[in-house]
Amino acid sequence: METSTKQNTVTEKFLKLIESSFPTIVDGKEKDLAIKAFVNQGVPTRKHEEYKYVNVELILKDDLSVATNNIISQEQVEQFNFLVDAYLVVIVNGIFSEELSRLKDLPKGMIVCSLDVAKENHKVIFEKHYSKFADINADAFIALNSAMAKTGVFVHVSKSIIIEKPLHIIHISSAKKAEIINPRNLIVIEENAQAKIIESYETSDTSAKIFNNAVTEIVVGANSIVDHYKIQDENEFGYLLNTTQVVQKKQSLFSTHTFTLSGSLVRNNLTIVLDGEHIETHLNGLYLTNGNQIVDNHTVVDHCKPNCNSNELYKGIIDGKSSATFNGKIFVRKDAQKTNAFQSNKNILLSDDGSINTKPQLEIYADDVKCSHGTSTGKLDEDKIFYLRARGLSEISAKKLLMHAFASEVVNTIKIDALREYVEEKISKRFE
Amino acid sequence: MANEILEEQIGGEYKYGFVTDIEADNAPKGLNEDIIRFISKKKNEPEWMLEYRLKAFRYWLTLEEPHWAHVIYPKPNFQEIIYYSAPKQQKKLGSLDEVDPELLKTFEKLGISIEEQKRLSGVESRIAVDIVMDSVSVKTTFKETLSEAGIIFCSFGEAVQEHPELIKKYMGSVVPYTDNFYAALNSAVFTDGSFCYIPKGVRCPMELSTYFRINSAGTGQFERTLIIADEDAYVSYLEGCTAPQRDENQLHAAVVEIITHKNAEVKYSTVQNWYPGDKNGKGGIFNFVTKRGICLEDNGKISWTQVETGSAVTWKYPSVILKGNNSVGEFYSVAVTNNYQQADTGTKMIHLGKNTRSTIISKGISAGFSNNSYRGLVRVSKGATNARNFSQCDSLLMGDKCGAHTFPYIEIKDKTAVVEHEATTSKIGEDQLFYCKQRGIDTEKAIGLIVNGYCKEVLNKLPMEFAVEAQKLLAVSLEGSVG
Numbered sequence: 001m002e003t004s005t006k007q008n009t010v011t012e013k014f015l016k017l018i019e020s021s022f023p024t025i026v027d028g029k030e031k032d033l034a035i036k037a038f039v040n041q042g043v044p045t046r047k048h049e050e051y052k053y054v055n056v057e058l059i060l061k062d063d064l065s066v067a068t069n070n071i072i073s074q075e076q077v078e079q080f081n082f083l084v085d086a087y088l089v090v091i092v093n094g095i096f097s098e099e100l101s102r103l104k105d106l107p108k109g110m111i112v113c114s115l116d117v118a119k120e121n122h123k124v125i126f127e128k129h130y131s132k133f134a135d136i137n138a139d140a141f142i143a144l145n146s147a148m149a150k151t152g153v154f155v156h157v158s159k160s161i162i163i164e165k166p167l168h169i170i171h172i173s174s175a176k177k178a179e180i181i182n183p184r185n186l187i188v189i190e191e192n193a194q195a196k197i198i199e200s201y202e203t204s205d206t207s208a209k210i211f212n213n214a215v216t217e218i219v220v221g222a223n224s225i226v227d228h229y230k231i232q233d234e235n236e237f238g239y240l241l242n243t244t245q246v247v248q249k250k251q252s253l254f255s256t257h258t259f260t261l262s263g264s265l266v267r268n269n270l271t272i273v274l275d276g277e278h279i280e281t282h283l284n285g286l287y288l289t290n291g292n293q294i295v296d297n298h299t300v301v302d303h304c305k306p307n308c309n310s311n312e313l314y315k316g317i318i319d320g321k322s323s324a325t326f327n328g329k330i331f332v333r334k335d336a337q338k339t340n341a342f343q344s345n346k347n348i349l350l351s352d353d354g355s356i357n358t359k360p361q362l363e364i365y366a367d368d369v370k371c372s373h374g375t376s377t378g379k380l381d382e383d384k385i386f387y388l389r390a391r392g393l394s395e396i397s398a399k400k401l402l403m404h405a406f407a408s409e410v411v412n413t414i415k416i417d418a419l420r421e422y423v424e425e426k427i428s429k430r431f432e
Numbered sequence: 433m434a435n436e437i438l439e440e441q442i443g444g445e446y447k448y449g450f451v452t453d454i455e456a457d458n459a460p461k462g463l464n465e466d467i468i469r470f471i472s473k474k475k476n477e478p479e480w481m482l483e484y485r486l487k488a489f490r491y492w493l494t495l496e497e498p499h500w501a502h503v504i505y506p507k508p509n510f511q512e513i514i515y516y517s518a519p520k521q522q523k524k525l526g527s528l529d530e531v532d533p534e535l536l537k538t539f540e541k542l543g544i545s546i547e548e549q550k551r552l553s554g555v556e557s558r559i560a561v562d563i564v565m566d567s568v569s570v571k572t573t574f575k576e577t578l579s580e581a582g583i584i585f586c587s588f589g590e591a592v593q594e595h596p597e598l599i600k601k602y603m604g605s606v607v608p609y610t611d612n613f614y615a616a617l618n619s620a621v622f623t624d625g626s627f628c629y630i631p632k633g634v635r636c637p638m639e640l641s642t643y644f645r646i647n648s649a650g651t652g653q654f655e656r657t658l659i660i661a662d663e664d665a666y667v668s669y670l671e672g673c674t675a676p677q678r679d680e681n682q683l684h685a686a687v688v689e690i691i692t693h694k695n696a697e698v699k700y701s702t703v704q705n706w707y708p709g710d711k712n713g714k715g716g717i718f719n720f721v722t723k724r725g726i727c728l729e730d731n732g733k734i735s736w737t738q739v740e741t742g743s744a745v746t747w748k749y750p751s752v753i754l755k756g757n758n759s760v761g762e763f764y765s766v767a768v769t770n771n772y773q774q775a776d777t778g779t780k781m782i783h784l785g786k787n788t789r790s791t792i793i794s795k796g797i798s799a800g801f802s803n804n805s806y807r808g809l810v811r812v813s814k815g816a817t818n819a820r821n822f823s824q825c826d827s828l829l830m831g832d833k834c835g836a837h838t839f840p841y842i843e844i845k846d847k848t849a850v851v852e853h854e855a856t857t858s859k860i861g862e863d864q865l866f867y868c869k870q871r872g873i874d875t876e877k878a879i880g881l882i883v884n885g886y887c888k889e890v891l892n893k894l895p896m897e898f899a900v901e902a903q904k905l906l907a908v909s910l911e912g913s914v915g
Binding site: 049334337347349350351352353354355356357358359360361362363364365366367368369370371372373374375376377378379 | 500814827829830831832833834835836837838839840841842843844845846847848849850851852853854855856857858859
């Protein structure tokens with residue numbers, strides 16, 4: 001009983017925040033529905049199965065206020081702009097920044113703009129897709145985002161357009177007092193189109209807790225190819241709850257890569273719905289945790305139609321007092337015959353105080369399928385260390401080499417050279 | 433053609449669905465403190481036992497039924513259940529001749545001939561059986577032979593009378609009444625069960641076995657098993673169960689506790705064949721069981737082997753707490769669900785001591801409209817250095833209307849732990865079938881062959897007598913169900 005009253009006061013706190021957050025993308029009835037969904041679900045506690053290993057209270061214990069539009073200079077942006085040859089979008093505290101973005105030379109057939117602008121100027125596309133995939137009743141934080149989101153980025157690639165250069169979206173959080181931001185993104189790739197999208201989450205000039213409750217909806221049209229990357233590199237004040245909801249249409253190919261390099265608390269909810277036949281999906285993830293970090297990756301791959309393939313690989317190296325969670329679910333619906341779904345989670349635990357929780361799940365309702373999952377957790381292999389030491393490497397460099405090798409399986413799936421080099425460099429620094 | 437075979441095979445009738453016409457001594461329906469006092473009085477229990485029951489009951493009242501399992505069933509009405517039902521025949525039995533002939537017939541039908549057991553006494557492969565019908569234990573065989581070795585094997589009720597110090601010391605030490613909803617209910621209303629104590633240095637000369645039978649209508653069966661293996665002791669324990677065919681759902685909520693001391697080993701095997709309900713999912717037993725063992729001291733070993741074919745709804749996680757250093761936990765399971773059966777079963781391995789090892793092999797087979805879930809926890813606590821676990825959970829699907837699910841939980845807090853888990857889900861390979869058929873083996877036999885091969889790792893772990901029964905059970909439920 002005690003927890004539920006506590007939960008209620010937290011929920012009430014949020015209702016005040018929702019009131020102070022305006023103007024929002026949706027208003028009126030839709031907003032009311034989102035608020036209602038949020039109140040009905042309440043803020044999840046550790047008793048909530050999906051939030052068992054993440055202490056949401058850590059995020060909510062400080063009094064948060066709605067983030068203001070902080071001014072970020074061009075120089076501050078440059079340190080995160082690791083891709084020279086890319087279209088650039090900069091979002092500061094959830095607000096799309098026209099000045100800092102670099103979108104002058106967008107090719108024909110590609111729209112990149114602020115989501116609230118898209119609501120007016122690209123009404124048809126917006127109404128067709130917005131809030132159609134991220135279900136406000138599925139998670140309290142989706143409902144919260146829906147009720148509070150002011151804007152975010154809108155990306156649209158028209159039919160049969162191939163975008164060669166990647167699009168880099170930098171989410172910069174900056175706060176001097178405890179704040180909450182609710183960015184909302186909508187990415188629509190139409191039939192036969194191709195695109196590469198990189199989202200990076202950074203903090204700049206931050207000295208107080210910043211809770212980033214981001215929701216991204218991605219529509220992958222028939223026969224299209226989409227490459228999606230997430231680089232999560234916030235500082236110790238960053239609390240990131242990143243919901244990504246993907247819908248794939250027939251014969252499309254979608255690859256997503258999540259790299260969690262730092263941040264105080266990172267929770268990723270990644271759901272991919274395979275709504276068509278002959279779809280291919282790849283999910284890769286790497287998390288390197290240290291200190292008191294908490295990283296929780298929740299993925300759902302929902303096979304709705306026959307003849308689809310999905311392949312998931314998540315790896316983690318856990319150090320310090322940090323804790324990492326992997327919770328992967330593969331759903332195979334009744335009609336989804338001839339499904340091939342694979343899932344693998346591998347972890348290395350380096351410290352005495354770290355912990356790993358892993359929960360790979362299969363929920364299968366069709367019989368002609370091949371599904372498997374595997375998970376392993378252990379320390380660095382003594383034999384391998386011995387092998388390297390016998391060849392003259394110091395213990396430390398032997399360990400570093402092995403960790404590099406462990407991480408490289410995921411890093412090597414990055415198809416953009418500049419990005420791969422950047423991530424490699426970041427990882428090298430971490431192991432030093 | 434394949435579908436016909438499927439229908440035919442899945443339609444295999446439940447063999448043990450008969451009812452024995454034995455006069456029973458029933459308690460009135462319902463659950464309250466008076467009923468508990470009634471049970472306790474019937475069993476002529478000492479005051480402390482009644483106290484324990486009442487404590488458990490009061491705690492149970494504060495609990496809510498658990499809903500986290502991947503099963504759907506109507507909530508049992510706990511006031512509609514008869515909590516005590518005993519075959520009428522109260523005087524102590526000296527020899528088999530005094531046992532009600534109807535009862536003997538029942539067990540003969542079930543394939544457990546007590547007579548035969550007696551005749552075989554001199555032979556190597558003998559088994560001591562404790563038979564529990566509805567709420568009470570009706571007969572324990574080979575008691576005298578066992579007591580010569582210092583082994584105590586008797587009904588739980590007898591143990592409460594004759595060995596209260598052991599019961600007081602161990603009962604509830606592994607599964608306290610506060611553990612969960614059904615454990616609390618069991619602690620309040622349990623009527624009988626088996627008790628087994630293997631003293632220091634004794635290797636039990638024969639397999640011990642309990643046979644559970646639900647007979648009366650409207651009753652629930654709540655039994656408790658307590659097995660204690662003292663230093664250097666060893667015992668292999670078997671458990672079997674059946675129930676009549678009825679349209680109503682009957683509740684079975686048991687508690688099994690195993691304790692091993694230094695260097696002791698307990699091997700616990702179950703063939704669970706409660707009535708699974710009819711083809712349309714009507715009736716059947718709700719099997720909500722808490723089974724747990726603890727390796728209290730160093731070098732202990734507990735091994736669970738189960739073949740689950742019965743029950744409408746199963747909710748069961750035989751677990752091992754590896755407290756002593758170098759202790760070993762094992763779990764081997766075959767769970768078969770058919771028609772509208774639902775099973776949510778698995779294990780928990782809690783690594784606390786150093787150099788502890790655990791192995792989990794789980795094979796699920798689902799057919800018809802059934803749902804079969806594996807749910808397991810492997811936890812390595814901080815300080816449990818060099819813990820090692822290997823888990824393998826495979827599911828086989830037969831037909832496109834059933835479901836197979838895997839929900840493993842792995843929680844690791846020690847860097848020296850090595851934990852591996854793998855799971856696969858698939859159907860019987862067309863190529864495997866083709867290979868067999870090409871060599872002149874018909875579809876049905878080929879499937880029998882493949883399924884038996886698939887389960888072999890687990891069936892191999894069963895004692896011989898059970899292995900035969902288990903293979904037959906598998907054959908009845910599944911032969912020929914894929915094409």
